[in-house]
Amino acid sequence: MVFKSLRGVEDLLPPESEKFEKVVKTFKEAVEKAGFREVILPIFEEAGLFARSVGETTDIVQKEMYVFEDKGGRQVALRPEGTASAVRAYIQHGIYAKEPFTKWFYVGPMFRFERPQAGRRRQFFQAGCEVFGLSQPGADAEVIGVAASILESLSVEFNLEVNSIGCEKCRPRYREALLEFLKLRVEELCPDCKGRLERNPLRVLDCKVETCKEVVSEAPVITDYLCDECRVHFQKVKEYLSLLGVGFKVNPRLVRGLDYYTRTVFEFKSEKLGAQSTVLAGGRYDRLVSQLGGPETPALGFAMGIDRVMLLLPQVEEEREGVFVVTAGEEAYRKGLELIAFLRSKGIKAQIDHRQGSFKSQMKAADRVRAKFVVIIGEEELKGDFLSLKDLDTGKQEKISGLEELLARL
């Protein structure tokens, strides 16, 4: 019996693992500069937390969540996203009473039971940010700006779309208007959308079926239905974004799949990703903290799909680095062992070939691990009390008298 990783669950081996770390590192540097601090949150939670925050009727909760009963009889879920846990932690630890506003970030695996596809795995990785306690439009613009800076640092090209989906005051009005419009043209909608009409008519705006798109293109848009406060808020967000030099497009048909969003929503998309084109997305969720039992607290955030970003990173050729020690015979090998320990203590990457094969095979190994230099210790070197140093880029080789000189040459 040979074991394989489960469907949609992948190992990240070098160099993919290094790509992963690069994305995480870039993300952290960008958000830490903006004052975000890391929270390390549990990978599983009480299942009810996600039902209440993400939405009872969403596919994530109804079909895609890994739910199981633990040995204490609790209904437990592997987290399908990060915001619910962050909000839970924010409330649980009374953070609202300790800080005027809070900026958190998190990185880690998420789980959804879906059919695997390009850019979609059952275990996938997100890096996300959350801001609590700020209702001002400047916060929206800043968060979107931070998100843009992450992708820019990674040289990932994107299109940014923003929209406002209003608040609980104005959204119902729009919902009514949309519903009224769609009902007149029900027979033109796809079967899926006919179902959405009942559950969540806003999602019809998202449909990819051509006939639905045509209907939607004539449908009323939410931006015409915003209440005064939401309209002013959205206007300010757009102004500040321009001020910050963040390029964006207003997409009045942009909606989000999670129930907790209010007002500002945004999506960073790439054209190079196939069907799963969203690389980073988020929005404001002013009602969520109170919905989960905390005090009225405005909040917003976003999550980035690390796996999807990785697909967009340009391939870079590995540069040669460090030293590879080639030896002949036991005595030379012993000197080699001492040498790599010495070099490492000086902060230099150093390796040796323990197999003690031919010079040729050791040289091959040095090339294979992309070493920059080879230090040769053989009979001649032992006899003459020197080291040979070969530069694998230039192919030039020279005699080195001692460790001091070696360090100076590296």
Next chain:
RNA sequence: GUGGGAGUAGCUCAGUUGGUGGAGCGCCGGGUUGUGGCCCCGGCGGUCGCGGGUUCAAGUCCCGUCUCCCACCCCA
């Protein structure tokens, strides 16, 4: 959950009407008594995804199943 395509060496793939499974790359060794990349030669390496069926005989035909890829759906 639905639909299409695909599983043969570590990787990428070829394999004729069913008749003892190949190449390239990689790895190891040699050509070079102590020198990588290029070239030449040799070697290691296979339950042909798994299970069943048809057949004298199955990588090849049939059924089932698992996995991968792509799309729907969903979403970061």
